Amino acid sequence: xESQALAWLAAGIGAGLITIGTALGIGxxxxxxxESIGRQPEAxxxxxxxxxxxxxxxxxxxxxxxxxxxLLIVLTGE
Amino acid sequence: xxxxxxxxxxxxxxxxxxIHVVGEIFHEVSDQVWIELYLFGFDLSITKLTIFxxxxxxxxxxxxxxxxxxxxxxxxxxxxxALEAIVQFIRDDIVKPNLKEDWKAFMPLFSTFFFFxxxxxxxxxxxxxxxxxxxxxxxxxxxxxxxxxxxxxxxRKNGVGGFLRSFVPSDVPVFILPIIVLAEVLGLFTKxxxxxxxxxxxxxxxxxxxxxxxxxxxxLQSWLLAPFMILTNLAMSVLEILIVLIQTYVFTYLSAxxxxxxxxxxx
Numbered sequence: 001x002e003s004q005a006l007a008w009l010a011a012g013i014g015a016g017l018i019t020i021g022t023a024l025g026i027g028x029x030x031x032x033x034x035e036s037i038g039r040q041p042e043a044x045x046x047x048x049x050x051x052x053x054x055x056x057x058x059x060x061x062x063x064x065x066x067x068x069x070x071l072l073i074v075l076t077g078e
Numbered sequence: 079x080x081x082x083x084x085x086x087x088x089x090x091x092x093x094x095x096x097i098h099v100v101g102e103i104f105h106e107v108s109d110q111v112w113i114e115l116y117l118f119g120f121d122l123s124i125t126k127l128t129i130f131x132x133x134x135x136x137x138x139x140x141x142x143x144x145x146x147x148x149x150x151x152x153x154x155x156x157x158x159x160a161l162e163a164i165v166q167f168i169r170d171d172i173v174k175p176n177l178k179e180d181w182k183a184f185m186p187l188f189s190t191f192f193f194f195x196x197x198x199x200x201x202x203x204x205x206x207x208x209x210x211x212x213x214x215x216x217x218x219x220x221x222x223x224x225x226x227x228x229x230x231x232x233x234r235k236n237g238v239g240g241f242l243r244s245f246v247p248s249d250v251p252v253f254i255l256p257i258i259v260l261a262e263v264l265g266l267f268t269k270x271x272x273x274x275x276x277x278x279x280x281x282x283x284x285x286x287x288x289x290x291x292x293x294x295x296x297x298l299q300s301w302l303l304a305p306f307m308i309l310t311n312l313a314m315s316v317l318e319i320l321i322v323l324i325q326t327y328v329f330t331y332l333s334a335x336x337x338x339x340x341x342x343x344x345x
Contacts, residue, residue, distance in 0.1 A: 052328060053328065056324075056332065
């Protein structure tokens with residue numbers, strides 16, 4: 001394989017791995033937030049805010065790795 | 079735009095190589111210099127995103143000055159009431175829980191953050207306009223202001239000694255203390271850096287996805303895909319409006335958390 005094809009393959013596999021990790025993380029946050037809202041419906045507003053912030057923190061890590069994969073494509077695409 | 083340029087120059091779909099579509103997408107989401115300007119050896123060129131940032135700021139200033147005369151205890155007029163609801167949300171849900179009794183000093187900063195980021199995010203949803211927050215320079219500047227506020231707010235409230243002591247946790251064994259202190263100091267920088275990357279990547283990702291879905295028409299060389307892509311992009315645009323609002327909230331909320339952690343280190 002030429003190096004460009006290899007880089008694009010790496011970017012594709014990397015994007016898939018990022019999706020797995022992020023989906024696991026955000027899914028866990030979502031499920032436990034739903035559980036806590038079900039237990040304490042009066043605290044729903046606080047839980048929702050905390051849930052969005054925690055999801056954003058996970059998303060931040062995911063975007064770091066997305067940028068690595070994008071760089072793999074951009075830098076070898078020229 | 080990808081589509082308009084394609085219809086002008088290209089006779090058939092076969093003329094476009096897939097690799098050019100990728101280049102076109104990254105050209106479309108990146109910044110372009112419109113007016114070159116060099117002052118005192120600095121590159122102060124006016125770019126596409128600078129113009130749109132000015133446009134967003136002008137809209138914000140216009141809204142602010144139009145409701146300025148209605149500033150009463152009970153605001154009159156639709157715009158003033160809508161703005162009051164948003165400002166109240168910022169005060170009660172973002173600033174007050176994180177900054178406790180010092181909320182008044184930080185309220186102007188965080189409401190400016192909120193409205194500036196919101197307007198700069200939202201302006202990218204209008205066709206033919208771009209969102210300035212899709213540039214790392216803009217988000218880096220915003221995160222830099224958060225960084226300075228973390229340091230300045232901590233020093234103003236606790237003094238230089240108190241601010242430095244917030245890096246040293248009290249109930250930690252001595253032999254791992256250097257590692258913890260190093261991690262805390264590094265965390266000061268990574269927090270702000272992650273703030274910039276998060277907003278930038280979120281805002282640029284939606285545009286890349288929309289352009290890629292349209293680019294699939296060229297990559298797969300079939301006009302039959304166009305109706306499906308328009309429907310998919312309609313759904314993506316709805317999702318992106320949601321992301322615009324969520325990321326505005328997240329940027330302001332995380333900034334408030336970080337500043338609050340520095341102003342009240344015991345929390």
